Amino acid sequence: MEYSDIAMEAAKSLGADYADIRIQKSTTEMILLRNLSLKNTSTDVSEGYGIRVFKNGAWGFAHSNIFNKEQVTATVRRAFDIAQLSAQVKKGKGLSLAPERSYLASYRTPVKIDPFMVSLKEKVDLMLEVNRIMMNYEGIRQALFYLITHKDEKIFASTLGTHLDITTQFINPMVTATAVTAEDSQSRTFDDGGRATGWEWILELNLTEKAKQIAEEALIKVKADTLKEEKRRALILDPGHLGLTMHESVGHATELDRVLGWEADYAGLSFATPEKLGNYKYGSDIVNFVGDNNLNEGLATAGFDDDGVPNQRWYIIKDGILTEYGSTRDTAPQIGLEHSRGCSRATDYYNQPINRIPNLYLLPGKKELTPAQLIADTDDGVFIQGRGAYSIDQHRLNFQFGGDFFWEIKNGKLFRPLKKVLYKSCNPEFWNSCDAICDERFWRPFGVINCGKGQPNQTGRMTHGAAPARFRNIRVGGAQ
Amino acid sequence: MKAQLEAIADFVKKHVKADDYTLRIQAWNSHETRFAQNAITQHIAGENINIDLEAAFGQKTGRSSVNQADENSLSEMIKRAEEMASVNEPDPEYVESASQQEIPKVQNASQSTLELKPEQMVELIKKSIANAEKQNAIVSGMTEKHYMEMLTTTKNGFNGYYDITNFGHSMTLKKDETETKVSYSSKDYGAFNLEQDIEKLNSQSAALHDLQPFQPCRIPLIIRPGALIEFYMYMLWMMNRRQTDEGLTPFTGQLGKKCMGEKFSMLSTLTMPDLVTEPFSNEAVVAKETYWVRNGVLENLPTPRYWAKLKNLEPSDPFNIYIPGENVSEEKMMQMVPEGLIVNRFWYIRPVDMKTGEVTGMTRDGVLYFKEGKVRHAVNNLRFNEIPADTTKRILALGVSELADSAVKLPTVLVDGFNFVDSTTF
Numbered sequence: 001m002e003y004s005d006i007a008m009e010a011a012k013s014l015g016a017d018y019a020d021i022r023i024q025k026s027t028t029e030m031i032l033l034r035n036l037s038l039k040n041t042s043t044d045v046s047e048g049y050g051i052r053v054f055k056n057g058a059w060g061f062a063h064s065n066i067f068n069k070e071q072v073t074a075t076v077r078r079a080f081d082i083a084q085l086s087a088q089v090k091k092g093k094g095l096s097l098a099p100e101r102s103y104l105a106s107y108r109t110p111v112k113i114d115p116f117m118v119s120l121k122e123k124v125d126l127m128l129e130v131n132r133i134m135m136n137y138e139g140i141r142q143a144l145f146y147l148i149t150h151k152d153e154k155i156f157a158s159t160l161g162t163h164l165d166i167t168t169q170f171i172n173p174m175v176t177a178t179a180v181t182a183e184d185s186q187s188r189t190f191d192d193g194g195r196a197t198g199w200e201w202i203l204e205l206n207l208t209e210k211a212k213q214i215a216e217e218a219l220i221k222v223k224a225d226t227l228k229e230e231k232r233r234a235l236i237l238d239p240g241h242l243g244l245t246m247h248e249s250v251g252h253a254t255e256l257d258r259v260l261g262w263e264a265d266y267a268g269l270s271f272a273t274p275e276k277l278g279n280y281k282y283g284s285d286i287v288n289f290v291g292d293n294n295l296n297e298g299l300a301t302a303g304f305d306d307d308g309v310p311n312q313r314w315y316i317i318k319d320g321i322l323t324e325y326g327s328t329r330d331t332a333p334q335i336g337l338e339h340s341r342g343c344s345r346a347t348d349y350y351n352q353p354i355n356r357i358p359n360l361y362l363l364p365g366k367k368e369l370t371p372a373q374l375i376a377d378t379d380d381g382v383f384i385q386g387r388g389a390y391s392i393d394q395h396r397l398n399f400q401f402g403g404d405f406f407w408e409i410k411n412g413k414l415f416r417p418l419k420k421v422l423y424k425s426c427n428p429e430f431w432n433s434c435d436a437i438c439d440e441r442f443w444r445p446f447g448v449i450n451c452g453k454g455q456p457n458q459t460g461r462m463t464h465g466a467a468p469a470r471f472r473n474i475r476v477g478g479a480q
Numbered sequence: 481m482k483a484q485l486e487a488i489a490d491f492v493k494k495h496v497k498a499d500d501y502t503l504r505i506q507a508w509n510s511h512e513t514r515f516a517q518n519a520i521t522q523h524i525a526g527e528n529i530n531i532d533l534e535a536a537f538g539q540k541t542g543r544s545s546v547n548q549a550d551e552n553s554l555s556e557m558i559k560r561a562e563e564m565a566s567v568n569e570p571d572p573e574y575v576e577s578a579s580q581q582e583i584p585k586v587q588n589a590s591q592s593t594l595e596l597k598p599e600q601m602v603e604l605i606k607k608s609i610a611n612a613e614k615q616n617a618i619v620s621g622m623t624e625k626h627y628m629e630m631l632t633t634t635k636n637g638f639n640g641y642y643d644i645t646n647f648g649h650s651m652t653l654k655k656d657e658t659e660t661k662v663s664y665s666s667k668d669y670g671a672f673n674l675e676q677d678i679e680k681l682n683s684q685s686a687a688l689h690d691l692q693p694f695q696p697c698r699i700p701l702i703i704r705p706g707a708l709i710e711f712y713m714y715m716l717w718m719m720n721r722r723q724t725d726e727g728l729t730p731f732t733g734q735l736g737k738k739c740m741g742e743k744f745s746m747l748s749t750l751t752m753p754d755l756v757t758e759p760f761s762n763e764a765v766v767a768k769e770t771y772w773v774r775n776g777v778l779e780n781l782p783t784p785r786y787w788a789k790l791k792n793l794e795p796s797d798p799f800n801i802y803i804p805g806e807n808v809s810e811e812k813m814m815q816m817v818p819e820g821l822i823v824n825r826f827w828y829i830r831p832v833d834m835k836t837g838e839v840t841g842m843t844r845d846g847v848l849y850f851k852e853g854k855v856r857h858a859v860n861n862l863r864f865n866e867i868p869a870d871t872t873k874r875i876l877a878l879g880v881s882e883l884a885d886s887a888v889k890l891p892t893v894l895v896d897g898f899n900f901v902d903s904t905t906f
Contacts, residue, residue: 037573042543063526086520262516264620265652398904
């Protein structure tokens with residue numbers, strides 16, 4: 001008898017209203033190279049199981065790393081006892097779970113070259129070469145290359161009869177050059193985030209060429225001008241920047257648990273409350289956001305979520321109007337939804353799943369538009385590439401973002417490089433000021449591998465995406 | 481558990497073939513109960529272990545960790561770390577493992593925390609909710625208890641062990657449109673007084689009346705410990721000796737100089753019994769009484785072992801943080817300036833510029849406007865762009881230092897001319 005069967009039988013015999021087990025083995029390989037010195041070359045393996053029991057409208061969750069029948073049974077008992085304790089402190093009848101049928105299925109992240117099978121030598125040789133290229137530039141004081149490869153192998157079983165066998169993996173390279181002068185130091189980073197794919201992506205990236213670009217742009221940036229005054233200007237944001245902007249101002253704002261106040265003590269609330277569904281003008285008419293856990297190479301693409309709900313694609317903002325949230329089996333019924341959107345995910349086996357941002361992206365513009373045309377059509381603005389400082393209030397309204405590389409636009413041309421640019425805006429002003437989005441040829445994904453949320457804190461993963469887009473009349477200025 | 485950790489260490493030491501190694505074993509058990517909107521939403525319990533081996537052949541290093549303590553898993557871990565080290569490139573910055581050292585004796589574990597039962601934790605939540613319901617409000621928070629053990633051993637003779645307990649209880653009260661928070665985090669559950677925290681929460685909530693719009697400007701600010709901890713932690717994060725020597729931080733060229741305010745000191749100390757003190761760091765740097773900043777003079781910067789060896793310095797690490805206070809009450813602070821704001825907590829602080837040390841962030845959980853020595857009304861939340869080291873030069877007064885987290889003790893401070901740059905709508 002498998003451990004999953006033992007657990008589900010034990011849960012049923014105790015009288016659980018619902019239970020599931022997630023047996024998970026996570027393998028992470030990290031290599032950190034700094035100035036030709038290998039600061040970390042490691043492989044971490046973590047294996048165990050988390051058991052959720054739902055009883056009388058409340059959850060109990062217990063986990064263990066010990067694999068034997070007695071421990072599995074004891075862990076079920078512990079989760080059951082905790083659920084009963086939780087049920088002493090509930091509102092009314094407590095929580096309910098959105099209905100779901102049972103599934104027997106498996107999912108594997110499509111990978112052509114498994115990065116775990118690529119030799120350490122091949123990886124380190126590439127990283128050293130990239131590091132050397134950047135260090136060869138006079139004025140580059142720090143060269144960093146961070147490579148993370150991660151795999152989760154999961155068995156999920158529930159008292160509904162669901163049995164899932166899911167293996168997901170991703171790879172994330174990040175390359176940074178820091179230039180130092182007597183007056184300043186500035187960094188430039190290549191960072192497309194993580195991607196659920198194999199080593200073939202690293203080969204496609206041509207990182208040795210990117211290293212030259214990154215080093216040269218760091219040297220340009222450290223000597224660049226700053227904006228002396230804050231004033232309203234146009235912003236053109238590239239996909240590597242927009243990924244984080246949408247993550248903070250749309251993704252977190254439309255997590256249903258946050259809307260319900262479940263994160264009030266830590267991550268905060270959301271302004272996008274349920275009475276706004278179907279009528280709130282979140283963005284301009286060309287702003288369409290889709291939740292899509294079927295996205296190819298998406299970090300939240302896993303076949304099913306950790307509630308055993310299949311992946312879906314749905315509009316969160318359609319033609320500028322807030323239409324729906326990302327939800328889970330326990331949050332969806334709270335606002336009368338009949339089904340979960342499959343956004344329940346846990347990071348490690350010892351984490352209770354929580355309501356997470358799905359793969360969430362801005363649909364490209366419908367008319368043909370290139371980034372060059374967009375710049376040519378802008379008289380006074382700033383073009384921002386990559387992500388920088390980012391901060392948003394706990395209701396997801398007011399925010400300030402920086403970036404990684406900046407160009408001032410004057411009369412339709414890239415006029416001069418800038419550094420330390422900051423812009424300030426808020427919801428719904430920002431997304432309603434979006435007046436142009438490049439077409440689908442220029443759409444690019446950006447994978448977030450470290451979205452912190454929850455207590456105890458979990459680092460979630462999801463992919464965003466966009467084509468370059470323009471925002472009018474935004475307050476843009478510089479750091480002190 | 482200590483015996484189990486030692487048995488694991490014995491097995492690894494017996495089987496490792498590398499020229500050098502550092503073995504770190506961390507074991508913990510936790511019970512965590514989250515509540516929101518006057519009900520429990522999550523409830524988690526379990527134990528775990530992490531066994532981490534860093535192996536070296538000459539200057540070639542490899543590292544591997546597992547969370548299974550059986551002999552097969554440990555053998556696999558040793559094999560992976562050694563294989564990785566054997567095929568790796570030599571690390572020009574390799575430094576041999578730590579040697580035998582005298583480790584300070586500390587008491588970080590509390591019996592009262594160890595004995596705390598899940599049922600008692602749920603009772604604390606029930607009382608917190610009852611308080612909220614009595615005033616037609618909602619409360620969210622977390623009640624948690626942790627026990628952690630750490631054992632580090634090296635080829636060169638370093639052998640260290642310590643254990644830590646932690647108890648935490650937080651409450652965010654939302655009443656009408658206002659929110660405020662009180663939290664407790666300490667090694668000692670026995671020192672926790674729920675009634676006192678509820679009284680403080682209710683008092684903070686009651687003060688948030690008559691919310692009025694406030695335009696961002698430079699203004700004197702009273703920063704309570706729950707806010708100050710986050711603000712100065714970002715400054716500490718930038719205080720790295722190597723990065724400073726390499727010209728990457730605001731502290732380049734400032735060591736030994738008075739680059740902060742006279743009233744500001746910050747140290748890691750072995751002398752505060754209520755502060756958790758990790759007796760050695762992840763790099764096996766032993767805790768030693770260290771002033772980072774003394775009366776505005778930057779005396780020391782945390783220094784990793786490699787950089788210490790290269791530059792012939794003592795390695796150092798901030799094992800806890802203590803910012804000495806004075807004895808100025810909030811009431812007295814309000815009388816020292818014509819007008820100002822009081823902030824309970826900051827939120828989402830992020831570095832804007834590593835070289836200048838500028839950070840941005842928001843206020844959270846209640847901002848009060850005071851004038852002529854008295855609180856007048858609440859105001860909306862505000863965004864700031866500030867350089868924490870610069871703000872130390874504008875400290876006008878400090879309160880009594882108090883525990884803001886199990887390993888951080890600091891006072892309320894009054895800072896002149898705090899730079900608010902934007903506001904939000906609530």
